[in-house]
Each structure stands twice: as structure tokens, then as C-alpha cells.
Amino acid sequence: MPTLRETIIGYLRSLQERGIARLGIDEDCRPILREWMIAARSGKIAAPAAAVPAPQATSEAPQPAPAVPPAERGQDASELRRMLNTPLRDEPRAEGTMQDDIPFFRPGGNSAEECWQNMRRMLPNWPPLRELGTLRPTAVFGMGNPQADIMFVGDAPNYQDELSGQPFSGDAGGKLDGMLKAMGLSRKQVYITHLVKFRPAIPRQTINNRPPSEKEILFSTSILELEARLVQPKVIVALGVIAARGLLQQGDLPLAAYQQMKGQFCGVPVTVTHHPSYLLRTSDLAERRRLWEEMLHVMQIAGLPISDKQRGYFLPKGA
DSSP states (O other), rough: OHHHHHHHHHHHHHHHHTTTTOOOTTTTTHHHHHHHHHHHHHTTTTTOSOOOOOOOOSOOOOOOOOOOOOHHHHHHHHHHHHHHSSSSOOOOOOOOOOOSSSOEEEEOOSSSHHHHHHHHHHHOOHHHHHHHEEEEEEEEOEEEEOSSSSSEEEEEHHHHHHHSSSOOOOOOOOOOHHHHHHHTTOOOGGGESSSSSSOOTTTSSOOOOOOOOOHHHHHHHHHEEEEHHHOSSSSEEHHHHHHHOOOHOOOSHHHHHTTTOOEEEEEEEEEEEEGGGGGOOOHHHHHHHHHHHHHHHHHHHHHHOOOOOHHHTOTTTTT
């Protein structure tokens, strides 16, 4: 018996054969499709054995696709929605996949400014995150230029961030400020945020922190996607391995593996580097130089000018 995914793929192929290139779906369909996408990216669900064939090059003039009446398009969308919402009892879930539907944060708004305002108003009490019961109540929003070319993403707020209401407020934030200064930038010129906007909770918690869980990150992903679409940066910087895993969704790989990847988030190239706190723990010149080379790469993507002095940071004298 075909699985639900195979049934949906076959249905979409039949629409393609009828010349239908686009199909609208409503919000009920999106969480299921998104769960499949995340599971496929993480390798938890294998991709279908047969892919939709790419169109072959031909010397003949292309034939226009047959027009599809609006009523028929609506029926197609309704049928897809029905199929997505109909469970198949015989289809087992891959081991380790998330049972819960992944929620989508939709603050609405007729402009970017209104969307930002609605986000700040709605997010602190957004039920999907509040009902997890694993996050503290204070939201720490992103800060900086809402139209920045460079977007920095950490994992989750810590004690100092929660206290100040701003991301990267402690000693690690001071190191990030130093990195920005070396790039000729300030916080007002970039956008800085976290995967998860609330500090992860611990029993009897005081100043101690913990990294966000996979579920907390997945439930927060649509919030970060909204930020990326509003800011529209030229490049995103993942600060640390947890941020890299959340952005690139390639599983439990080490930082070094993510640093070698050329991934994207919402169509924006992602550069992976150490969390600024790493600079608090190492004085190794070679490691500092490597981090700086990653920042030079970010500057290059963003189209920022790079001086000879900047290129020479952390190089041995005379090099």
C-alpha cells in the first residue's frame, strides 16, 4: 500500500501532466509539508526513489500549458488538503521524527513595520511556545537594522540577555561587538537575533543556562524565517554549532563539518563560525585568524569594502 507521501507525490505529478504549474494550499497543509521537508533534510526520511523528471531541451517551440479554470484549481487545492489531513494508519513514522505538528507564527500586517509591531505584541504569549512549558516567559527580540545586509544568529538568550532584554549582552556580546568593530560596523548596522527568543528553563534556575532543545528550535523556526524575510539580508552568520544545526538542518554534526558547508536559510547564504564566547576561551592566534577569515568572507558577500589592514589582522608580522 502506498504511503501518504507517495500518494501526494503521485497526485502532484498528475497535476503536472495536466499542465498545472502552481497549486495554492492553505495553512492546514503547511505544517505537514514542512515536517516532511525538515525530516528529509535531516536524513530521517529518505527521499522518494523516483524524482519528477526535469524537462528535456528541445528545438521545438514550447507549447503553452492548458488553462485551468479557477474552479478546478480550487478543487485541486481542496483535494490536496483533504489528502494531507487524512491519516494513513498503515504508514509508520520514521524513528525519531517529531509527533507534533510544527506550528507557524503568523503575526500578519499590511507592511513590514506593522509586521514587526505585531511580532513584538504577539510573540510573548504565543501559545505553541508557552505551552511547551520549557521556556522562560521573557522574550528577547532581535535588535539592530531591520534592513541589514548581515544577520547574526545565536542559539538562545542567556541570563544576561534576559536581564537586559537584548541579545548578546554579556561577555560574549562584548566579543561580538569587537568583531563588528573590526569589520567597521556596529550593532546598529547589522541585525542580531537568536534561533529561540526565550531563555530555556532549568529547575531552580538562577544564572545557569542550557542550550535550546530540538523541539524548542523547530517550534521557533517560523519566527526566524519571518525575521529573515523581513530583513532580507545578503548573508546570515550562524554563531556556534547549535545555530548552525538550527539554520541548516543537517543533523548532529560538529561545528567543523558545518563550517565546510555552503548552505542557505530562506534562500540566503549562511556562513558558520564560532560563537563569540569561544574567543573568551582561546588565545590561539591561528584559530582567531580562521574566525576572522570567515568574517572577511561575510564582508565580501555583503559587498563591504575590505582594507589591507583588515586583511592583515592576526597574520604574522612580515607575512
